[in-house]
Amino acid sequence: MAIETQDLTTPAESVRDVIERIDAAAVVFTTLIGKSQASAMKEEYPERAYLAPRDAPQFETGSAPAPTPNQPVMQKNAIETISRTASASTASDAVRKYGMDEVLADDVEQQLIGCRRDEEYACIGIITEPTADPNFISTGVTGGLEDPGTYPARRISFHGLLNAAVRDQTGGAFSEGKVRTLKQVIFENTRERADKVMLVTPADQVIADDFSGKIEAITNVAGAENVGGAATRVRTVAGNEVDISVQYFRDSFGRTSVVPSTFLKSDTAIIFDPQMCDICELEPLQAQMLYPDTAKKRERECFLRSTLRVLNTFSGGTMENLS
Numbered sequence: 001m002a003i004e005t006q007d008l009t010t011p012a013e014s015v016r017d018v019i020e021r022i023d024a025a026a027v028v029f030t031t032l033i034g035k036s037q038a039s040a041m042k043e044e045y046p047e048r049a050y051l052a053p054r055d056a057p058q059f060e061t062g063s064a065p066a067p068t069p070n071q072p073v074m075q076k077n078a079i080e081t082i083s084r085t086a087s088a089s090t091a092s093d094a095v096r097k098y099g100m101d102e103v104l105a106d107d108v109e110q111q112l113i114g115c116r117r118d119e120e121y122a123c124i125g126i127i128t129e130p131t132a133d134p135n136f137i138s139t140g141v142t143g144g145l146e147d148p149g150t151y152p153a154r155r156i157s158f159h160g161l162l163n164a165a166v167r168d169q170t171g172g173a174f175s176e177g178k179v180r181t182l183k184q185v186i187f188e189n190t191r192e193r194a195d196k197v198m199l200v201t202p203a204d205q206v207i208a209d210d211f212s213g214k215i216e217a218i219t220n221v222a223g224a225e226n227v228g229g230a231a232t233r234v235r236t237v238a239g240n241e242v243d244i245s246v247q248y249f250r251d252s253f254g255r256t257s258v259v260p261s262t263f264l265k266s267d268t269a270i271i272f273d274p275q276m277c278d279i280c281e282l283e284p285l286q287a288q289m290l291y292p293d294t295a296k297k298r299e300r301e302c303f304l305r306s307t308l309r310v311l312n313t314f315s316g317g318t319m320e321n322l323s
Contacts, residue, residue, distance in 0.1 A: 027120040028259050029158075032197060034278035038307065041079045043280050046072035048311045050191055075313070079282050080155040082118045083303035084111040086287070090296055104298050108287050111302040115285055117263075122155055123279075123308050124199065124270060125263040127320075129160040158270060158277070159318050161310040165189060171321035174204040174269060176211045182271060182317045183253040189314035193254035194276075196316065200269045204322070205260040211249065269319045276315035281306045 049072075056065060088104035159167065166189065168182055179198065187193065200208060249256045256271060264270070282305040290299040310316070 027116055027263075028197075028199060028261055029124050029263070029272070030116070030120050030279055032274040033272070034274070036278045036280045036309065038079060038280045038282040038305075041282070042076055043079060043307050043309065044074055044076045045280075045309055045311070047075050047313060048276070049073070049314070075161070075309070077156050077161065077280075077307040077309060078154065079280075079305050079307045080122060081303060081305050082115050082122065083301060084114050084118075085290060086111045086300045086302060088298055090298065104300070108300050108302060111300075112285060112287060115302050115304055119279070119304065119306060121263050122157065124158050124261070125265060126154075126157055127159045127265065127268075128154055128157045130156050155307045158272065158308060158310065158316070159268075159320070161308065161313060162316060162318065163189070163313040166314055166317035167320065168318065169320045172323060174200070174207055174319065174322045178319055179211075179249065179256075179269075179271075180251055180253075182319060183251065183256065186271065186314060186317050187253040190312060194273050194315075195255050195257070196271050196273050197257045197259060198249065198269065198271045199259055199261040199264055201264050201266055202260045202262065203266075204269055205258065208249070208258050267320065267322045269322065270316065271318075272316035273312075276311045278309050278311070279306050280309050 058065070086104060086107040088102075088107055166182065166185055168178065172178070183196075186196075198208075249258050283303070285302070285304040287300045287302045290301045
């Protein structure tokens with residue numbers, strides 16, 4: 001991750017420049033999904049889902065069928081405040097060392113990046129449920145999402161926003177079979193083969209590299225070499241390097257990108273549809289003066305307020321308690 005030092009005590013545009021330089025590969029989930037605007041500390045939204053098919057033939061001259069109002073299922077999540085503090089003494093800025101022009105500017109940038117990484121971890125690295133989870137309610141705050149006037153400090157994670165049918169909590173080893181089964185359940189409930197993304201731990205990425213089914217690797221046509229008999233996995237041979245990294249996993253239920261993530265719990269893997277998730281921001285990532293600067297010290301609070309929405313609770317899935 002390339003870090004550049006700049007003066008962030010000037011306009012807000014400087015902070016936005018820093019945000020854009022954060023390595024997308026470091027925060028895959030929150031980078032791939034969409035963005036929306038929140039308007040309250042408890043974000044409420046309707047779930048998107050297809051109507052179930054029915055057998056209702058009509059005669060040519062028949063009247064219109066009786067109305068069957070479709071009442072969408074309402075979902076909710078709490079706005080979470082993520083905050084860090086940057087600080088530097090005036091003396092540290094006066095002394096030029098380690099190639100930094102301004103210590104405070106460098107610290108602000110690091111804390112802004114830290115906030116983005118904290119947001120990623122809150123979405124996929126901590127499993128928080130809608131109810132009966134003590135981590136969902138912060139110390140000193142009573143009540144939950146259903147209680148007016150009191151709001152928990154922690155958002156519901158991606159796992160907690162999904163329907164129980166697409167959460168494989170049976171445990172066992174991560175395998176191609178588990179992935180195929182989960183994708184089948186997702187397809188049966190959403191009735192669509194939308195492209196999805198699967199985030200896995202680095203250890204499970206190694207296992208995914210050895211899947212024997214229909215796998216596409218990064219290929220160089222001039223140096224491609226077929227591998228494994230009837231399997232369609234391909235490895236690239238270029239000079240002394242052999243590339244067998246999996247880029248996509250394709251089966252009858254659609255194509256899924258396979259991406260390693262260091263933010264996941266060590267015993268989990270998740271599949272998500274980027275079109276069906278978004279980060280709902282109440283206040284975007286920013287840096288504000290915490291106290292008036294003194295002759296000896298300057299401080300900036302770096303923070304954001306956001307939550308996670310999953311617009312269809314069957315659109316993704318999880319594999320939990322993996323061994």
